[in-house]
Amino acid sequence: MLVKVFGSAVFGVDATTITVEVNIDKGIGYHLVGLPDSAIKESSYRIAAALKNNNYNLPGKKITINMAPADLRKEGSAYDLTLAIGILAASNQIQSEEVGNYIIMGEMSLDGSLQPIKGALSIAIKAKEEGFKGVILPIQNVKEAAIVDELDVYGVDNVLQVINFFEGKETLLPTKIDTKEEFAKNLEFPEFDFADVKGQESIKRCMEIAAAGGHNIILIGPPGAGKTMLAKRLPSILPPMSMQEALETTKIHSVTGRIKEAGLLTQRPFRAPHHTSSSVSLVGGGSYPQPGEISLAHNGVLFLDELPEFKREVLEVMRQPLEDREVTIARAKFTITYPSSFMLVASMNPSPGGFFIDSNTSTTASQMEMQRYMSKISGPLLDRIDIHIEVTPVPFEKLSETRKAESSDEIRKRVTTARNIQTYRFEKYTSVHYNAQMSSKLIREYCALDEVSLQLLKTAMERLNLSARAYDRILKVSRTIADLDNSENVYSHHIAEAIQYRSLDREGWLG
Incomplete structure (x- = not known):
């Protein structure tokens, strides 16, 4: 007898429906075809033991199973169920015509209990698109899959529940989640707050500008100046994620199996990979491609601490994703694209010893040592970082203050207002949402300068020996500063402030 049941395979962040054709005929043998990997080939042993322990059996006949499309490689143990x-x-051990109306996925233990799978949200989205009645998944994955409206999502603990469901012996209740209510309820600030940061008012101002315009930022300063502390608090002042952003982010984390029982992700991700990370771990890939850190930071923050300590080739692979806001991984038989629209926050010491030339410490570096240290970071990568700011140690008077600093909540309100201005400004552009994404054409349109501002920028570039690449960056940042001021035009004081934030472009910055 021939029966068709349906599973799903996840490639990139999207799912593809897999038709599992099972034919049982006279003879002996178990034949599994359709490009399954080793984990799927081993499933016969898990299935036999699980069915035996639940008073069912693997038929002693010729079993032929085809996983279509047969030219698409299938991987993982999620096809057991x-x-x-x-x-x-x-084999007529289940009498039901309903098995073909559901996407069924789950890894089985030898006692028939089910283990969680990856990509449940992508699977549920595809099931709804293709008109399936519902999906049956391990109970651990039910919250993330139930985010999809108008689809029955059943969470089960054991294969016996699924058997009884199809035979009508047990009623399963679909999990229902009010996505909008869940989104609003879980929208809260991270545990880190700018109110905890003593002093560093100018750096906080920089972080506010970076958050308001989506600008990449690099913090340069000695150990203990507060670079990491400031970076960890950046997500707390970013605008709340929209429903679309939350779904995109949840989908990526679901593919890597990081959701567990969290359901919809409502807080912007903050990823901080170690400086020993490889290129593949950063941008994604591998034999069976998976999203890397830059995709896991999608709609959030990627923090690279001690930037010069990363291998140069690892940093260079980020150049294209920073520009295109997506990363494409090509293989011989397929190509996968992962979204990677993130804010890059980097920190570094000014020298191997950690201090500036004019520091009073005994570990002060020479100008040559500082130049050698800085040269580890390529010009094209620095070109994609809009704001460079020096972080100096906090004096004792500021550290000992008992007065609370401005909270993340207050800063976030200003940032959100500025982002709303940008959303309205760029509403007719599909790929531009905030100032950092502006092209040269848009810069000319929205950053028009009066004569005074133009003369100031010209003078600054000549006197400070700013590089040509700094020109566009200064205009983008000044546009964001104007938005924070709720100013329709960019004026000279906006330009003057933006010029301060290009430390590494100034000739002679190293001393």
Whole structure:
């Protein structure tokens, strides 16, 4: 007898429906075809033990299973439940015509209990698109899959529940989640707050500008100046994620199996990979491609601490994703694209010893040592960082203050207002949402300068020996400063402030 059941394979961040055809005929043998990997080939042992322990059996006949499309490689152990239900239906141990109306996925233990799978949200989205009645998944994945409206999502603990459901012996209740209510309820600030930061008012101002315009930022300063502390608090002042951003972010984390029982992610991600990270771990890839750190930071912050300590080739692979806001991984038989629209926050010491030339410490570096240290970071990468700011140690008077600093909540309100201005400004552009994404054409349109501002920028570039690449960056940052001031035009004081934030472009910055 031939039976068709349905599973799903995740490639990139999207799912593809897999038709599992099970045919049982006279003879002996178990034949699994359709490019399954080793984990799927081993499933027969798990299925046999799980069915035996639940008073069912693997038929002693010729079992042929085809996973279509047969030219698409399938991987992982998530097809155990799909195959088991197909075998039971084909051998008439389950009497039901409903098995073909559901996407069925789950990894089975030897006692029949189910283990969580990856990519449940992508699977549920595809099931709804293709008109399936519902999806049956391990109970641990039910919250993330139930985010999809108008689809019955059933969470089960054991294969026996699924068998009884199809035979009408047990009623399963679909999990329902009010996505909008869940989104609003879980929208809260991270544990880190700018109110905890003593002093550093100019750096906080920089972080506010970076958050308001989506600008990449690099913090340069000695150990203990507060670079990491400031970077960790940046997500707390970013605008709340929209529903679309929350779904995109949840989808990526679901593919890597990081959701667990969290459901919809409502806080912007903050990723801080170690400086020993490889290129693949940063941008994604591998034999079976997975999203890297830059995709896991999508709609959030990627923090690279001690930037010069990263291998140069690792940093260079970020150049294209920073520009295109997506990363494409090409293989011989397929190509996968992961979204990677993130804010880059980097920190570094000014020298190997950690201090500036004019520091009073005994570990002060020479100008040559500082130049050698800085040269580890390429010009094209620095070109994609809009704001460079020097972080100096906090004096004792500021550290000992008992007065609370401005909270993240207050800063966030100003940032959100500025972002709303940008959303309205760029509403007719599909790929531009905030100032950092402006092209040269848009800069000319929205950053027009009066004669005074133009003369100031010209004088600054000549006297400070600013590089040509700093020109566009200064205009983008000045546009954001104007938005924070709720100013329609960019004026000279906006330009003057933006010029301060290009430390590394100034000739002679190293001393």
